[in-house]
Amino acid sequence: MAMTDAHPTGIRSWLTTVDHKRIAIMYFVVGFAFLLVAGFEGQLIRLQLAAPGRDFLDPDLYNQLFTMHGTTMVFFAGMPLVVAFFNFVVPLQIGARDVAFPRLNAFSFWVFLFGGLFLYASIPLRAMPDGGWFAYMPLTNPEYSPGPGIDFYVLSLLISGVGSIAGGLNFLVTILNMRAPGMTFMRMPLFTWMALIVSALILLAFPPFTVGLIFMLFDRSFGTHFFDAAAGADPVLWQHLFWVFGHPEVYILILPAFGIVSDVIPTYSRKILFGYPVVVFSGVLIAFLGFGVWVHHMFSVGLGPVVNAVFGGATMLIAIPTGIKIFNWIATMWGGRLRFRTAMLYAVGLVATFTIGGLSGVMHSSPPADLQQTDTYFVVAHFHYVLIGGTVFGLFCGFYYWFPKATGRMLHEGLGKAHFWLTFIALNVTFFPMHFSGLLGMPRRTYTYAEGLGLDIFNLISTIGAFVFTLSFVPLVWNLWRTWRRGEAAGHNPWDASTLEWTTASPPPHYNFAEIPTVDRRDPLLHPYIEPESRGEGDEPGGAVPRRQPDEPPEPVVMPNPSYWPLVLAAGMLLMTIGALGSLGLTLFGLFVTAVGLFAWAFEPPFGEEAH
Amino acid sequence: MEGPTSTGIPNRKLAMWTFIGSECMLFGTLIATYMIYRGRNLVPPYPHDLLNIPFITVTTFVLLMSSLMMVLALAAVQRNDLRATKLWLGLTALFGLIFLGGQYYEFSHFVHEGLPLSRNLFSSTFFVLTGTHGAHVAGGVIWLGTLLVRTVNGKLDARHAETVEIAGLYWHFVDVVWIILFTLIYLLV
Numbered sequence: 001m002a003m004t005d006a007h008p009t010g011i012r013s014w015l016t017t018v019d020h021k022r023i024a025i026m027y028f029v030v031g032f033a034f035l036l037v038a039g040f041e042g043q044l045i046r047l048q049l050a051a052p053g054r055d056f057l058d059p060d061l062y063n064q065l066f067t068m069h070g071t072t073m074v075f076f077a078g079m080p081l082v083v084a085f086f087n088f089v090v091p092l093q094i095g096a097r098d099v100a101f102p103r104l105n106a107f108s109f110w111v112f113l114f115g116g117l118f119l120y121a122s123i124p125l126r127a128m129p130d131g132g133w134f135a136y137m138p139l140t141n142p143e144y145s146p147g148p149g150i151d152f153y154v155l156s157l158l159i160s161g162v163g164s165i166a167g168g169l170n171f172l173v174t175i176l177n178m179r180a181p182g183m184t185f186m187r188m189p190l191f192t193w194m195a196l197i198v199s200a201l202i203l204l205a206f207p208p209f210t211v212g213l214i215f216m217l218f219d220r221s222f223g224t225h226f227f228d229a230a231a232g233a234d235p236v237l238w239q240h241l242f243w244v245f246g247h248p249e250v251y252i253l254i255l256p257a258f259g260i261v262s263d264v265i266p267t268y269s270r271k272i273l274f275g276y277p278v279v280v281f282s283g284v285l286i287a288f289l290g291f292g293v294w295v296h297h298m299f300s301v302g303l304g305p306v307v308n309a310v311f312g313g314a315t316m317l318i319a320i321p322t323g324i325k326i327f328n329w330i331a332t333m334w335g336g337r338l339r340f341r342t343a344m345l346y347a348v349g350l351v352a353t354f355t356i357g358g359l360s361g362v363m364h365s366s367p368p369a370d371l372q373q374t375d376t377y378f379v380v381a382h383f384h385y386v387l388i389g390g391t392v393f394g395l396f397c398g399f400y401y402w403f404p405k406a407t408g409r410m411l412h413e414g415l416g417k418a419h420f421w422l423t424f425i426a427l428n429v430t431f432f433p434m435h436f437s438g439l440l441g442m443p444r445r446t447y448t449y450a451e452g453l454g455l456d457i458f459n460l461i462s463t464i465g466a467f468v469f470t471l472s473f474v475p476l477v478w479n480l481w482r483t484w485r486r487g488e489a490a491g492h493n494p495w496d497a498s499t500l501e502w503t504t505a506s507p508p509p510h511y512n513f514a515e516i517p518t519v520d521r522r523d524p525l526l527h528p529y530i531e532p533e534s535r536g537e538g539d540e541p542g543g544a545v546p547r548r549q550p551d552e553p554p555e556p557v558v559m560p561n562p563s564y565w566p567l568v569l570a571a572g573m574l575l576m577t578i579g580a581l582g583s584l585g586l587t588l589f590g591l592f593v594t595a596v597g598l599f600a601w602a603f604e605p606p607f608g609e610e611a612h
Numbered sequence: 613m614e615g616p617t618s619t620g621i622p623n624r625k626l627a628m629w630t631f632i633g634s635e636c637m638l639f640g641t642l643i644a645t646y647m648i649y650r651g652r653n654l655v656p657p658y659p660h661d662l663l664n665i666p667f668i669t670v671t672t673f674v675l676l677m678s679s680l681m682m683v684l685a686l687a688a689v690q691r692n693d694l695r696a697t698k699l700w701l702g703l704t705a706l707f708g709l710i711f712l713g714g715q716y717y718e719f720s721h722f723v724h725e726g727l728p729l730s731r732n733l734f735s736s737t738f739f740v741l742t743g744t745h746g747a748h749v750a751g752g753v754i755w756l757g758t759l760l761v762r763t764v765n766g767k768l769d770a771r772h773a774e775t776v777e778i779a780g781l782y783w784h785f786v787d788v789v790w791i792i793l794f795t796l797i798y799l800l801v
Contacts (some may be wrong), residue, residue, distance in 0.1 A: 100627070101627065168634075169634070170627075172630050173623055173626050177619055178618065179618040183618070203633060203634040204633070207635070207641060211642055211645070212641075214740070215645070215740070222730060225733050225736045226645070226736055226737070230654075231655060231732055231736075232649070232652040232655075232733045233649060233736075234648075
């Protein structure tokens, strides 16, 4: 099957696509849908907590909802949205025509999608997991969680984890190996740098979690004793395995947002990034330290003062490279010619709100303080400030920044700004009061609270804030609708940005670059000493990179073939996963489909005829 | 597309090295679990009741020799000596199969002696750790068998030496893991 039609459409072309830009769109749409679902779950939780003693949700359903909210947000909204940006932006930023392994890329998407759908199949079966997104043992062993709920959690994360590891491998090899000539490491855009670091984090952090999930699966299904204290085991092992993954996971979600902001702030400040090498290496340092701080999630377990002190100190160290980044962003804006477009508002919003979340994080890096704050709403406030104020703001920032590149249309600025201000207000109204309710001692994961504890007003404000969040999607959806109907054309480089993705058409042709550019400096489209305005019409800034790619490739371009086999392989793994709920026959059939997919994939010619 | 790469290392080979890095974390976690739980088993039988060091030493030797066969297979395909390639690829896979046969015998012997998977902490950690390794060996045997069939069918020659090399990287990694397991589980019992 050769890709003779340059713009194939129809459902089949999406099922078989290996184009990183289309896979990015699929990741974004599915990840955004899961974001809305998980946001709705959070909204239900806030409705229950709006006033003391409400019985809108019963305790059992409440447990299921906060488990699904957390699990979905981290694994099926946050991760895929991050990977959507990796997919769309990284090959364009490094001057490549696709990722290193296009079919593996499609496979990663399909197993992620199937993992998410499998988790949500627990709703019609009325068996949602209810052990929290961390699923602590022994609460989640068969004795205390007898139904299939936890099995849905374990199996969906096992199957989607395979896709995450495959994606990490793919992007690591892509960034190391597929850079355009002259694109040295210290010339890579910051988003690509953070994608490289995060790919390494995924590859190193997911295997311990996978092993922990396998232990849990075996304990639940085959009667092993990995977390069984009566057999001599230690249930705390699960906490170690979970958090040695779980803490790097936090950086998997935040570093890409830092990368986006590091590309966006210089663009709208008309300056180059202040202290580029320092921003790069502080990202590396955050990732490195991120593997040595997991016990700060477990201070109250009682591992002893020495262990807690060491991990508390290591946690405080992370504030240094993070603070360095924040100062570099501020210094980039300092004296710049600032343009507050929507993406810039989100970037500046991130700098402000992430700092608040970072400061409360430094507060509970101290074990004695943490013992007061752990399992209270103070911690809920902290991580929503970093995950919404950091990750979600960063992702929206990237969305407004690269939307014209991806679609060729400009979004409406006024609606975009309304969207920003609504989310900014919603975040602070919802989560700032939780600092107070938390310090007053309100426990997390408890379906209600008593009257007269001084918690009522803070919870009511938080619930009002949650409604503003729901409201904030109105200008976004309106904006998308308006742009779809009559958005103005974007052109190659609407923001006068300096990286390679802005040299090609919007949306880019499926081969990305008609000619692979040769890079000779860090900001190929921006000479550091020439202001863009002072350049004459058609004035080349003096670099080897043309400011516009030619409309037609001068030489024929060979692109990878579309393929069904990634979908077949992922479907085989889904069948095995469903079979693991209790049908050996289905598992064996799934194994057969997996084997067919694997061999057919291996023997299929990956490259086709010319695209032109 | 498959042009020169930025690092000079072919994409597939770099991917295998990267995958091996990730696998180190997988086996590292399994091994750490085994070592943390060593000596904490509360229910008999205990490791020293069952582990048969002389027998496993023999199968370990066979697996190590398979790595030598793998090296010879790669050397043969690189000089396009397809007869020797078939011989050494076949022997690599065969030695891997002998190792798996030994593991099957060991597992069934243990179950027969009263150590099913769900018996105690030792059975849980031992079977899952060595079983994961065995699954990796089995995957490698299928891979090598596929390469052998391709060579017999005339579809694999010196132009595909890189494919054999990448399979070899995987195979040697699985062997190295076994040396660690053999030392920690059997020699230090």
